[in-house]
Amino acid sequence: MQKDYLRLNNMYRLTLLGGEARAFLLESTQMVEQARRIHSLSKTATAALGRTLSVTSIMGAMLKGEKESVTCRIDGKGPGGLIMTVGKSDASVKGFVAHPFEDVPRRGEKLDVGAYVGKEGMLTVIKDLNMREPYVGQTPLVSGEIGEDFALYFTSSEQTPSLVSVGVLVAEKVLSAGALVIQMLPGASSAAIASVENSAGMFMDISKSLLKDGLDGTLEQLLSHLEPEVLDKLPVRYRCDCSKERMERALMLLGEKELTDLLNERHGAEMHCNFCNTKRTFSESELIRLIDKIKNGDNEQRTS
Ligand SMILES: [Zn+2]
Incomplete structure:
Protein backbone atom coordinates (compact mmCIF):
# COMPACT_ATOMS: atom_id res chain seq x y z
CA MET A 1 0.00 0.00 0.00
CA ASP A 241 6.54 5.12 -1.72
CA CYS A 242 7.69 2.25 0.47
CA SER A 243 5.97 -1.11 0.11
CA LYS A 244 6.24 -4.60 1.49
CA GLU A 245 7.75 -5.67 -1.82
CA ARG A 246 10.54 -3.09 -1.58
CA MET A 247 11.25 -4.15 1.98
CA GLU A 248 11.38 -7.78 0.83
CA ARG A 249 14.05 -6.82 -1.65
CA ALA A 250 15.98 -4.99 1.07
CA LEU A 251 15.74 -8.06 3.30
CA MET A 252 16.94 -10.32 0.49
CA LEU A 253 20.03 -8.17 0.10
CA LEU A 254 21.06 -9.32 3.60
CA GLY A 255 21.74 -12.70 2.07
CA GLU A 256 20.85 -16.30 2.85
CA LYS A 257 22.91 -16.65 6.03
CA GLU A 258 21.61 -13.50 7.71
CA LEU A 259 18.02 -14.41 6.88
CA THR A 260 18.48 -17.96 8.16
CA ASP A 261 19.86 -16.50 11.42
CA LEU A 262 16.82 -14.22 11.70
CA LEU A 263 14.55 -17.18 11.07
CA ASN A 264 16.25 -19.40 13.68
CA GLU A 265 16.82 -16.77 16.35
CA ARG A 266 13.85 -14.41 16.03
CA HIS A 267 11.36 -16.46 14.03
CA GLY A 268 10.57 -13.49 11.86
CA ALA A 269 11.73 -10.01 10.97
CA GLU A 270 10.50 -6.47 11.38
CA MET A 271 11.33 -3.65 9.01
CA HIS A 272 10.75 0.00 9.81
CA CYS A 273 10.39 2.80 7.26
CA ASN A 274 11.94 6.02 8.57
CA PHE A 275 10.00 8.16 6.13
CA CYS A 276 6.43 7.14 7.00
CA ASN A 277 7.16 5.65 10.41
CA THR A 278 5.55 2.35 9.47
CA LYS A 279 6.58 -1.09 10.67
CA ARG A 280 6.09 -4.16 8.55
CA THR A 281 6.53 -7.64 9.93
CA PHE A 282 7.69 -10.72 8.10
CA SER A 283 6.54 -14.08 9.47
CA GLU A 284 8.55 -17.31 9.60
CA SER A 285 6.89 -18.61 6.45
CA GLU A 286 7.58 -15.37 4.61
CA LEU A 287 11.26 -15.54 5.59
CA ILE A 288 11.42 -19.14 4.39
CA ARG A 289 9.95 -18.03 1.07
CA LEU A 290 12.59 -15.26 0.74
CA ILE A 291 15.42 -17.67 1.60
CA ASP A 292 14.09 -20.04 -1.08
CA LYS A 293 14.03 -17.20 -3.57
CA ILE A 294 17.70 -16.43 -2.83
CA LYS A 295 18.61 -20.11 -3.17
CA ASN A 296 16.88 -20.15 -6.55
CA GLY A 297 18.98 -17.21 -7.65
CA ASP A 298 16.06 -14.80 -7.64
CA ASN A 299 17.84 -12.10 -5.68
CA GLU A 300 18.57 -9.79 -8.55
CA GLN A 301 17.65 -6.24 -7.77
CA ARG A 302 14.80 -5.29 -10.00
CA THR A 303 13.68 -1.80 -10.58
CA SER A 304 10.05 -1.15 -9.96
ZN1 LIG B 1 7.50 4.45 4.09
Whole structure:
Protein backbone atom coordinates (compact mmCIF):
# COMPACT_ATOMS: atom_id res chain seq x y z
CA MET A 1 0.00 0.00 0.00
CA GLN A 2 1.38 3.35 -0.96
CA LYS A 3 1.25 5.98 1.74
CA ASP A 4 -0.36 8.73 -0.19
CA TYR A 5 -1.63 11.71 1.68
CA LEU A 6 -4.43 13.30 -0.19
CA ARG A 7 -4.35 16.80 1.11
CA LEU A 8 -2.56 18.84 -1.47
CA ASN A 9 -0.75 22.12 -1.63
CA ASN A 10 0.44 23.85 -4.76
CA MET A 11 3.58 25.23 -6.32
CA TYR A 12 3.90 27.85 -9.04
CA ARG A 13 6.71 27.61 -11.57
CA LEU A 14 7.40 31.04 -13.00
CA THR A 15 9.74 33.10 -15.08
CA LEU A 16 10.56 36.64 -14.00
CA LEU A 17 11.80 39.75 -15.77
CA GLY A 18 11.16 38.49 -19.28
CA GLY A 19 13.07 35.25 -18.70
CA GLU A 20 16.15 36.62 -16.92
CA ALA A 21 15.23 34.68 -13.81
CA ARG A 22 13.05 31.76 -12.81
CA ALA A 23 11.10 31.31 -9.61
CA PHE A 24 9.35 28.60 -7.63
CA LEU A 25 6.70 29.67 -5.15
CA LEU A 26 5.39 26.91 -2.91
CA GLU A 27 2.76 26.68 -0.22
CA SER A 28 3.54 23.60 1.86
CA THR A 29 1.33 23.95 4.95
CA GLN A 30 -0.40 20.54 4.64
CA MET A 31 2.80 18.82 3.54
CA VAL A 32 4.64 20.01 6.65
CA GLU A 33 1.65 19.26 8.89
CA GLN A 34 1.68 15.67 7.57
CA ALA A 35 5.37 15.42 8.44
CA ARG A 36 4.68 16.81 11.92
CA ARG A 37 1.98 14.20 12.54
CA ILE A 38 3.84 11.23 11.10
CA HIS A 39 6.96 11.89 13.17
CA SER A 40 5.37 13.59 16.24
CA LEU A 41 7.78 16.46 15.68
CA SER A 42 8.56 19.07 18.34
CA LYS A 43 7.93 22.68 17.31
CA THR A 44 11.51 23.41 16.30
CA ALA A 45 11.81 20.00 14.62
CA THR A 46 8.66 20.85 12.62
CA ALA A 47 10.28 24.07 11.44
CA ALA A 48 13.64 22.43 10.65
CA LEU A 49 12.27 19.41 8.77
CA GLY A 50 9.44 21.48 7.27
CA ARG A 51 11.85 24.04 5.80
CA THR A 52 14.04 21.27 4.40
CA LEU A 53 11.05 19.44 2.90
CA SER A 54 9.80 22.65 1.31
CA VAL A 55 13.09 23.40 -0.46
CA THR A 56 13.42 19.71 -1.40
CA SER A 57 9.98 19.83 -3.03
CA ILE A 58 11.17 22.75 -5.17
CA MET A 59 14.39 20.92 -6.04
CA GLY A 60 12.25 17.95 -7.11
CA ALA A 61 10.28 20.26 -9.40
CA MET A 62 13.58 21.41 -10.94
CA LEU A 63 14.33 17.84 -12.11
CA LYS A 64 13.64 17.06 -15.73
CA GLY A 65 13.05 13.30 -15.92
CA GLU A 66 10.05 11.45 -14.57
CA LYS A 67 11.91 8.94 -12.41
CA GLU A 68 14.59 11.29 -11.14
CA SER A 69 14.93 12.12 -7.47
CA VAL A 70 16.91 14.38 -5.17
CA THR A 71 18.06 13.48 -1.66
CA CYS A 72 19.18 16.16 0.80
CA ARG A 73 21.15 15.40 3.96
CA ILE A 74 21.81 18.02 6.57
CA ASP A 75 24.11 16.99 9.35
CA GLY A 76 24.81 20.03 11.51
CA LYS A 77 25.82 18.20 14.74
CA GLY A 78 23.02 19.94 16.66
CA PRO A 79 20.54 18.23 19.03
CA GLY A 80 18.20 17.43 16.14
CA GLY A 81 20.75 15.20 14.43
CA LEU A 82 20.63 14.20 10.79
CA ILE A 83 17.83 15.55 8.59
CA MET A 84 17.17 13.58 5.43
CA THR A 85 14.63 14.39 2.73
CA VAL A 86 13.83 12.97 -0.70
CA GLY A 87 12.06 14.85 -3.48
CA LYS A 88 10.64 13.47 -6.71
CA SER A 89 10.16 15.20 -10.04
CA ASP A 90 6.40 15.43 -9.33
CA ALA A 91 7.42 17.62 -6.33
CA SER A 92 6.23 15.07 -3.76
CA VAL A 93 8.53 14.67 -0.76
CA LYS A 94 9.29 12.52 2.24
CA GLY A 95 11.76 13.00 5.05
CA PHE A 96 12.76 12.47 8.64
CA VAL A 97 14.94 13.91 11.36
CA ALA A 98 16.98 11.75 13.73
CA HIS A 99 15.67 13.29 16.98
CA PRO A 100 12.10 14.41 16.29
CA PHE A 101 11.07 14.99 19.92
CA GLU A 102 14.09 17.15 20.84
CA ASP A 103 13.48 20.85 21.15
CA VAL A 104 15.56 23.93 21.95
CA PRO A 105 14.60 27.25 23.63
CA ARG A 106 13.23 30.01 21.42
CA ARG A 107 15.47 32.88 20.39
CA GLY A 108 13.24 35.85 21.22
CA GLU A 109 9.97 35.30 19.34
CA LYS A 110 11.45 32.83 16.88
CA LEU A 111 12.02 29.11 16.90
CA ASP A 112 15.79 28.63 16.95
CA VAL A 113 16.16 26.30 13.98
CA GLY A 114 19.89 27.07 13.71
CA ALA A 115 20.49 25.86 17.28
CA TYR A 116 18.43 22.71 16.72
CA VAL A 117 20.17 21.81 13.45
CA GLY A 118 23.66 23.05 14.34
CA LYS A 119 26.07 24.46 11.79
CA GLU A 120 29.21 22.39 12.22
CA GLY A 121 28.58 20.23 9.23
CA MET A 122 27.54 19.89 5.64
CA LEU A 123 24.57 20.01 3.33
CA THR A 124 24.83 17.14 0.87
CA VAL A 125 22.64 16.90 -2.22
CA ILE A 126 22.47 13.63 -4.14
CA LYS A 127 20.62 13.68 -7.45
CA ASP A 128 19.61 10.41 -9.04
CA LEU A 129 19.25 11.36 -12.69
CA ASN A 130 18.95 7.75 -13.92
CA MET A 131 22.58 7.73 -14.97
CA ARG A 132 25.21 5.29 -13.83
CA GLU A 133 26.54 7.57 -11.12
CA PRO A 134 24.42 9.97 -9.09
CA TYR A 135 25.36 13.65 -8.99
CA VAL A 136 26.66 14.62 -5.54
CA GLY A 137 27.17 18.20 -4.38
CA GLN A 138 28.20 19.37 -0.95
CA THR A 139 28.58 22.72 0.79
CA PRO A 140 29.30 23.63 4.41
CA LEU A 141 26.34 24.84 6.46
CA VAL A 142 26.10 28.61 6.89
CA SER A 143 23.81 28.85 9.92
CA GLY A 144 21.69 25.70 10.10
CA GLU A 145 18.66 27.92 9.39
CA ILE A 146 18.14 25.95 6.14
CA GLY A 147 17.31 28.83 3.74
CA GLU A 148 20.81 30.32 3.79
CA ASP A 149 22.33 26.86 3.66
CA PHE A 150 20.49 25.99 0.44
CA ALA A 151 21.23 29.44 -1.03
CA LEU A 152 24.95 28.76 -0.61
CA TYR A 153 24.54 25.29 -2.11
CA PHE A 154 22.78 26.62 -5.25
CA THR A 155 25.19 29.49 -5.68
CA SER A 156 28.42 27.65 -4.99
CA SER A 157 27.82 24.00 -5.91
CA GLU A 158 25.42 24.52 -8.83
CA GLN A 159 26.87 27.92 -9.84
CA THR A 160 23.38 29.40 -9.96
CA PRO A 161 22.98 32.60 -7.93
CA SER A 162 19.82 31.97 -5.95
CA LEU A 163 17.64 33.61 -3.40
CA VAL A 164 15.97 31.19 -1.00
CA SER A 165 13.25 32.19 1.43
CA VAL A 166 11.61 29.44 3.44
CA GLY A 167 9.50 29.49 6.58
CA VAL A 168 7.22 27.44 8.82
CA LEU A 169 4.79 28.94 11.32
CA VAL A 170 3.82 26.39 13.93
CA ALA A 171 1.62 26.57 17.02
CA GLU A 172 -0.13 23.36 18.14
CA LYS A 173 -0.11 22.47 14.47
CA VAL A 174 1.36 23.99 11.34
CA LEU A 175 -0.35 27.30 10.59
CA SER A 176 1.55 28.11 7.43
CA ALA A 177 4.59 26.92 5.53
CA GLY A 178 6.15 27.68 2.21
CA ALA A 179 9.17 28.64 0.20
CA LEU A 180 10.27 30.91 -2.60
CA VAL A 181 13.37 30.23 -4.67
CA ILE A 182 14.48 32.72 -7.32
CA GLN A 183 17.37 31.83 -9.62
CA MET A 184 19.13 34.08 -12.07
CA LEU A 185 19.42 32.46 -15.48
CA PRO A 186 22.63 32.49 -17.54
CA GLY A 187 23.21 35.86 -19.14
CA ALA A 188 20.95 37.77 -16.73
CA SER A 189 21.65 41.52 -16.88
CA SER A 190 23.04 43.37 -13.90
CA ALA A 191 19.78 45.35 -13.81
CA ALA A 192 17.79 42.12 -13.42
CA ILE A 193 20.14 40.87 -10.70
CA ALA A 194 19.78 44.21 -8.90
CA SER A 195 15.96 44.12 -9.03
CA VAL A 196 15.89 40.66 -7.47
CA GLU A 197 18.48 41.58 -4.85
CA ASN A 198 16.62 44.76 -3.96
CA SER A 199 13.44 42.78 -3.35
CA ALA A 200 15.10 40.28 -0.98
CA GLY A 201 13.79 42.13 2.08
CA MET A 202 10.17 41.64 0.96
CA PHE A 203 10.58 37.87 0.84
CA MET A 204 11.83 37.40 4.40
CA ASP A 205 8.53 36.34 5.95
CA ILE A 206 7.20 33.97 3.34
CA SER A 207 5.13 31.91 5.78
CA LYS A 208 3.44 35.06 7.14
CA SER A 209 2.68 36.26 3.60
CA LEU A 210 1.12 32.89 2.79
CA LEU A 211 -0.93 32.90 5.99
CA LYS A 212 -2.23 36.38 5.26
CA ASP A 213 -2.69 36.32 1.48
CA GLY A 214 -2.68 32.66 0.41
CA LEU A 215 -0.61 31.38 -2.51
CA ASP A 216 -2.19 33.52 -5.24
CA GLY A 217 -2.19 36.64 -3.07
CA THR A 218 1.47 36.08 -2.19
CA LEU A 219 2.37 35.75 -5.85
CA GLU A 220 0.62 39.06 -6.48
CA GLN A 221 2.00 40.85 -3.42
CA LEU A 222 5.61 39.71 -3.57
CA LEU A 223 6.37 39.17 -7.23
CA SER A 224 4.15 41.42 -9.37
CA HIS A 225 6.92 44.04 -9.70
CA LEU A 226 9.20 41.36 -11.21
CA GLU A 227 6.80 40.68 -14.12
CA PRO A 228 5.98 37.07 -13.22
CA GLU A 229 4.81 34.71 -15.92
CA VAL A 230 3.26 31.47 -14.71
CA LEU A 231 4.63 28.38 -16.47
CA ASP A 232 2.51 25.94 -14.49
CA LYS A 233 0.97 25.20 -11.13
CA LEU A 234 1.58 21.75 -9.72
CA PRO A 235 0.08 19.92 -6.76
CA VAL A 236 2.54 18.90 -4.05
CA ARG A 237 2.24 16.48 -1.16
CA TYR A 238 4.02 14.37 1.40
CA ARG A 239 4.28 10.85 0.03
CA CYS A 240 6.17 7.72 1.00
CA ASP A 241 6.54 5.12 -1.72
CA CYS A 242 7.69 2.25 0.47
CA SER A 243 5.97 -1.11 0.11
CA LYS A 244 6.24 -4.60 1.49
CA GLU A 245 7.75 -5.67 -1.82
CA ARG A 246 10.54 -3.09 -1.58
CA MET A 247 11.25 -4.15 1.98
CA GLU A 248 11.38 -7.78 0.83
CA ARG A 249 14.05 -6.82 -1.65
CA ALA A 250 15.98 -4.99 1.07
CA LEU A 251 15.74 -8.06 3.30
CA MET A 252 16.94 -10.32 0.49
CA LEU A 253 20.03 -8.17 0.10
CA LEU A 254 21.06 -9.32 3.60
CA GLY A 255 21.74 -12.70 2.07
CA GLU A 256 20.85 -16.30 2.85
CA LYS A 257 22.91 -16.65 6.03
CA GLU A 258 21.61 -13.50 7.71
CA LEU A 259 18.02 -14.41 6.88
CA THR A 260 18.48 -17.96 8.16
CA ASP A 261 19.86 -16.50 11.42
CA LEU A 262 16.82 -14.22 11.70
CA LEU A 263 14.55 -17.18 11.07
CA ASN A 264 16.25 -19.40 13.68
CA GLU A 265 16.82 -16.77 16.35
CA ARG A 266 13.85 -14.41 16.03
CA HIS A 267 11.36 -16.46 14.03
CA GLY A 268 10.57 -13.49 11.86
CA ALA A 269 11.73 -10.01 10.97
CA GLU A 270 10.50 -6.47 11.38
CA MET A 271 11.33 -3.65 9.01
CA HIS A 272 10.75 0.00 9.81
CA CYS A 273 10.39 2.80 7.26
CA ASN A 274 11.94 6.02 8.57
CA PHE A 275 10.00 8.16 6.13
CA CYS A 276 6.43 7.14 7.00
CA ASN A 277 7.16 5.65 10.41
CA THR A 278 5.55 2.35 9.47
CA LYS A 279 6.58 -1.09 10.67
CA ARG A 280 6.09 -4.16 8.55
CA THR A 281 6.53 -7.64 9.93
CA PHE A 282 7.69 -10.72 8.10
CA SER A 283 6.54 -14.08 9.47
CA GLU A 284 8.55 -17.31 9.60
CA SER A 285 6.89 -18.61 6.45
CA GLU A 286 7.58 -15.37 4.61
CA LEU A 287 11.26 -15.54 5.59
CA ILE A 288 11.42 -19.14 4.39
CA ARG A 289 9.95 -18.03 1.07
CA LEU A 290 12.59 -15.26 0.74
CA ILE A 291 15.42 -17.67 1.60
CA ASP A 292 14.09 -20.04 -1.08
CA LYS A 293 14.03 -17.20 -3.57
CA ILE A 294 17.70 -16.43 -2.83
CA LYS A 295 18.61 -20.11 -3.17
CA ASN A 296 16.88 -20.15 -6.55
CA GLY A 297 18.98 -17.21 -7.65
CA ASP A 298 16.06 -14.80 -7.64
CA ASN A 299 17.84 -12.10 -5.68
CA GLU A 300 18.57 -9.79 -8.55
CA GLN A 301 17.65 -6.24 -7.77
CA ARG A 302 14.80 -5.29 -10.00
CA THR A 303 13.68 -1.80 -10.58
CA SER A 304 10.05 -1.15 -9.96
ZN1 LIG B 1 7.50 4.45 4.09
